[in-house]
Amino acid sequence: MIVPLAHVLALAAAVFVLGLACAVMRRQLIMILIGVEIMLNAAALVMVGASAYWQQADGQVMVVLLMAVTASEVAVALAMVFYLRHRQGTIEADRFDRMQG
Amino acid sequence: MASILFYILGFVMLAAILLCVTCRNPVYAVIYLVKALFALALLFYLLGAPLVAAWQVIVYVGAIMVLFLFIIMILELAPRERPEDLNRRRWVPGLLVASAILGCTLLIIFQDPDAAAQGSAYFLGPRDFGAALFGRYALAVEVVSFQLLFAAVGAYYLGRYRPRRRGGEDLP
Numbered sequence: 001m002i003v004p005l006a007h008v009l010a011l012a013a014a015v016f017v018l019g020l021a022c023a024v025m026r027r028q029l030i031m032i033l034i035g036v037e038i039m040l041n042a043a044a045l046v047m048v049g050a051s052a053y054w055q056q057a058d059g060q061v062m063v064v065l066l067m068a069v070t071a072s073e074v075a076v077a078l079a080m081v082f083y084l085r086h087r088q089g090t091i092e093a094d095r096f097d098r099m100q101g
Numbered sequence: 102m103a104s105i106l107f108y109i110l111g112f113v114m115l116a117a118i119l120l121c122v123t124c125r126n127p128v129y130a131v132i133y134l135v136k137a138l139f140a141l142a143l144l145f146y147l148l149g150a151p152l153v154a155a156w157q158v159i160v161y162v163g164a165i166m167v168l169f170l171f172i173i174m175i176l177e178l179a180p181r182e183r184p185e186d187l188n189r190r191r192w193v194p195g196l197l198v199a200s201a202i203l204g205c206t207l208l209i210i211f212q213d214p215d216a217a218a219q220g221s222a223y224f225l226g227p228r229d230f231g232a233a234l235f236g237r238y239a240l241a242v243e244v245v246s247f248q249l250l251f252a253a254v255g256a257y258y259l260g261r262y263r264p265r266r267r268g269g270e271d272l273p
Contacts, residue, residue: 001223002103002147011111015118022122030127030169030178034134037165038118041141044157052148052223057233060150060225061241064234067160068245072252074165078172079259085176086263 001052008049016042029081029091033074040070102212106205107147113201114140120194128179131169136198138162143205149223152230 019038026032044063051059085091114137121133138161145154173179234242 003107007107007111008148011115014115018115018118018122026122028127028178030173031130034121034127034130034169037134038121038137041138041161045141045144048145048148048150048153051150051225055223057225057230060153060230061234061238063145063150063153064156065238065241065245067156068249071160071165072249074168075252075256076259078168079256081172082176083259091176091178 005049005053009046012042012045012049015039015045027092027094029084029093032093033077033081036077037070037074040066103147106208107144109201110140110143110147110205113198113205114144116194117198120198126179126182127173128170131166131173133195133198135162135166136195136202138166139202140205143202143209146209149225152225152227 016039019035019042021035022038023032023035026035044066047059047063047066049059051057051063081091084096088095117133117137117140121130121137124130124133138157142154142157142162145151145157
């Protein structure tokens with residue numbers, strides 16, 4: 001392990017908080033999705049750091065599974081953005097505040 | 102040496118993500134996120150995960166971020182820029198981040214290419230990685246492949262062509 005695990009965890013926590021701030025404060029749906037991406041990458045960094053700390057392959061395998069999950073999440077979410085834009089003509093998150101039915 | 106590179110890349114990644122979060126234009130935000138992901142791939146390599154680093158570049162940057170750019174450009178979400186907005190000073194942060202990442206990459210390449218194989222630090226080669234992925238975690242791979250199929254079907258269902266009704270409301 002080249003650096004202590006605590007430093008990896010601190011870096012991942014900082015990245016996660018930035019992603020959380022992006023997801024909470026921005027109003028465009030695209031920027032909210034980018035914030036979610038940043039948070040998922042912070043989780044991946046924690047997993048690789050844990051894999052290096054315990055010298056096991058499990059963390060890296062989990063990162064690859066996380067990539068597949070992220071790809072499917074992004075595909076559905078971007079299709080949803082496309083649909084909402086088609087339906088409402090905007091992607092400001094504040095506009096989607098009522099439900100039908 | 103590797104630990105110094107780790108801290109430099111960590112700061113570069115934080116700076117790129119900060120620029121990404123505060124960017125007004127979504128295209129610039131995605132590009133800064135791509136730079137942050139490059140730095141993260143180098144961090145993965147330094148932590149002994151070369152295959153995950155390669156997939157980070159191929160899958161994340163090459164597929165997912167390009168999908169973001171596709172959607173931004175299809176929906177024309179980026180604000181229109183006038184020519185006088187494109188001054189020199191806007192190049193500076195992007196150029197700094199990119200040159201830092203390039204410098205770290207060259208340092209890793211030229212410093213000691215064989216150090217990883219000598220086993221001083223943890224280093225998981227593709228063979229052991231594949232054995233773990235398709236041995237113990239074969240069931241998880243199957244489940245994830247099902248999930249990718251469902252996501253593809255769902256994305257197709259959401260994005261299919263809908264003729265508009267006259268009142269502006271979509272057909273169900």
